[in-house]
Amino acid sequence: MSQQVEVVPGRNCDGCTMCCKLLSVAELDKPPVSWCTLCDVKVGCNAYAGRPTECRDFYCGYLLDPTLDERWKPSHCKLVVTREEQLGETLIHNDPARPDAWRREPFHSQILAWAGAAVAQGRKVIIWQGDAKIAVLPEAQTA
Ligand code: SF4
Ligand code: SF4
Known part of the structure; x- marks a missing residue:
């Protein structure tokens, strides 16, 4: 069943498709960090x-979080933010074609701020860059 979601007014996927590269789709046996064969x-x-339910139900952080401005559109910043509420994780999927994307501003400062808040909330902030998983700490990063 599709979830009820509220997309930030004015936000849309026009010209993007970054999630169709960076995220896996189990129903299609599509691995992460590879373009879906169905993607234009x-x-x-x-x-x-007829797209999979996973795709129908997916909304990235840019679409849902009004605190993220247009610079966070994934097609521009090469980062797809997702929040895994059950796991208590904020995930930032970084396009390996732009490995420094999460270290650029304003993204880096915001990601560190999320990491600081996450500690207090018992959450984690994680960067996924290809197969590399980076747990972000408020003042240091460890692979
Ligand atoms: S990454 Fe976000 S904005 Fe881009 S196509 Fe996917 S859901 Fe839409
Ligand atoms: S099926 Fe469509 S929406 Fe889903 S990953 Fe592939 S191109 Fe994107």
């Missing part, structure tokens, strides 16, 4: 009407 890059899904 930066245009949309070639199987939109």
Whole structure:
């Protein structure tokens, strides 16, 4: 069943498709960090009407979080933010084609701020960059 979600007014996926590269899709046996074979890059899904439930239900942080401005559009920043509420994790999927993306501003400062808040809340902030998982701490990063 599709979730009820509230997309920030004015936000949309136009010209993006970054999640179709960076995230896995179990229903398609699609691994992370590889373009979905059904993706028309930066245009949309070639199987939109029949796309998997995972895709139908997915909304990235840029679409849902009004505190993230237009600089956070994944097609621009090469970062896809997701929040895994059950795991208590904020995930930042970094495009390996731009490995320094999360270290650039304003992203780096915001990610460190999330990490600081996460400690107090018992959450984690994690960067995924290909197979590399980086746990972000408020003042230092450890691989
Ligand atoms: S990464 Fe976000 S904005 Fe981009 S296509 Fe996916 S859901 Fe839409
Ligand atoms: S099926 Fe469509 S929406 Fe889902 S990952 Fe592939 S291109 Fe993207």
